[in-house]
Amino acid sequence: MVLTRLRPLAWLLLAAALPARADLQFRVQPAKPTQAPIAKGQCDIRLRVSGEAEVSLRGDVVSVHTISGHDARNDGSVCNQPLPDRDVRGFAFKAKESRGEVRLVAPPSEANDFQAVVHISDTAPGEGRYDLRLNWDLSAAGMLDERQAGPPGFVWNNATRYKTRGAGQADVGDVHLALLDVDVAIDLGGKAWVTFHTANKQALSFSGVINDRQPDRLRADVVCDGPLWHVQGPMFLSIDDAHNRVTAITLDATDGRDRLHLSWNWKRR
Secondary structure: OOHHHOOHHHHHHHHHHOOOOOOEEEEOEEOOHHHOOOOEEEEEEEEEEEEEEEEEEEOOEEEEEEEEEEEEEEOOOEEOOOOOOOOOOOOEEEEEEOOOEEEEEEOOOHHHOOOEEEEEEEOOOOOEEEEEEEEEEOEEOOEEOOOOOOOOOOOHHHOEEEEEOEEEEEEEOOEEEEEEEEEEEEOOOOEEEEEEEEOOOOEEEEEEEEEEEEOOEEEEEEEEEOOOOEEEEEEEEEEEHHHOEEEEEEEEEEOOOOEEEEEEEEOOO
8 A cells, every 4th residue: 555545544543553752851859958969059860861862951840852762761860959040150060870972062041041951872772871960059159049048849938037146066076166147947848958157157057857846946857968067967946936036956966977066046146
């Protein structure tokens, strides 16, 4: 039978029998607190690819356009922050794992609606695993940007915010760090971000999840993954909602070897 003489119904049946190729689009999962770097946005796009594909990230949505070969598959992609829909500082890209050619086609910019675009060419048989890491800065001069900083999935529009004057100290062995004012934010999902200003002009930050709420006391499981310490443990915060402030914070955290003890109190000035 000559194909050009097929009736419309026959064309539909033939099209249904042909293998379909559909582009892939998915929203990445939030990274765990222990996977989230302090003061940096980070997305790890993990895919299984066979053939040639173009991968783009906009916000926390990954789109994969299959140019040739089989459709790509998500293989555990995570982000600690959506890629901002504005200019970002310190943008960096690297392929942590690949078996074919990977290249950054375009960094996020106003010209491409703030998408990062990556091209993958995989000519080997079967599927290849690709782990693509994108980073960008969330800080300026060592201090966190209040508009962007937060743990995975943090929603600033729904946050309770306590910015309180005070003083305290964080100790790890013979290392002692003087703490000054604190900035605490908690969103409706229970994600928490606690940042201390310090005497050495750097920020000491913790992110985690509130797991116990009392009228004047909160408990959060937090992690610190800063340049000095990589520890996690329970943090207790005493809250004075009538005056919108934190009155005391304590933390005992460890990395399995070293132990951090933190004690901070509100001070009237």
